[in-house]
Amino acid sequence: MTSIVVCPLANIAEMAVRHxxxxxxxxxxxxxxxxRPGVIAAERHLxxxxxxxxxxxxxxxxxxxxxxxxxxxxxxxxxDQSAPILIHCWMGVSRSPAAAVITALAxxxxxxxxxxxxxxxxxxxxxxxxxxxxxxxDHMLGRNGRLIAxxxxxxxxxxxxxxxxxxLPLQVTLDLKN
Numbered sequence: 001m002t003s004i005v006v007c008p009l010a011n012i013a014e015m016a017v018r019h020x021x022x023x024x025x026x027x028x029x030x031x032x033x034x035x036r037p038g039v040i041a042a043e044r045h046l047x048x049x050x051x052x053x054x055x056x057x058x059x060x061x062x063x064x065x066x067x068x069x070x071x072x073x074x075x076x077x078x079x080d081q082s083a084p085i086l087i088h089c090w091m092g093v094s095r096s097p098a099a100a101v102i103t104a105l106a107x108x109x110x111x112x113x114x115x116x117x118x119x120x121x122x123x124x125x126x127x128x129x130x131x132x133x134x135x136x137x138d139h140m141l142g143r144n145g146r147l148i149a150x151x152x153x154x155x156x157x158x159x160x161x162x163x164x165x166x167x168l169p170l171q172v173t174l175d176l177k178n
Contacts, residue, residue, distance in 0.1 A: 002081045004100045006124065007165035008092035013037040015086055015165055022083030025072060025103075027095035030062055040086070046075040052094045054132045064095070069102065069136045076103045081170070092165060093157065098129035100168050102137035105147065108171045113143060116171075117150035123168055126160035 016037040030049035089095035138147035
């Protein structure tokens, strides 16, 4: 079973090597520069330029958009899942946890939104998924408000110093035909 590794920007190299990540998604401000870990091939890295805000029209900041979520969903559906995927933002608290649950549901649409949100809270007490990403993901994945309600149900995460990383295991799908 593979997984989604979530961390802040400062930990990407360590976490990519430790978990032998094969792909990476960066949800980071447009002009924020960083080095992609050498263990991640350039073609297996998706950079989504956005700020951690909940609505558009906030000065020069870039709000998460449908285009961002479309690109995320397309990228993760193309991920071969032979090795974990690393998802990061600046602090690992808002954008990347939101992207992690969107990823899980894009790959396993049969998963229960409330169970997934509960699993997120268990492995990431600090996570407060970005509400705009969650709303867009809910709509694009046809969750009919379930994802929004599930994330609201776990509430705001605990305070953190921004160094908390976590692993969100993907749902195991059993093949009962064998």
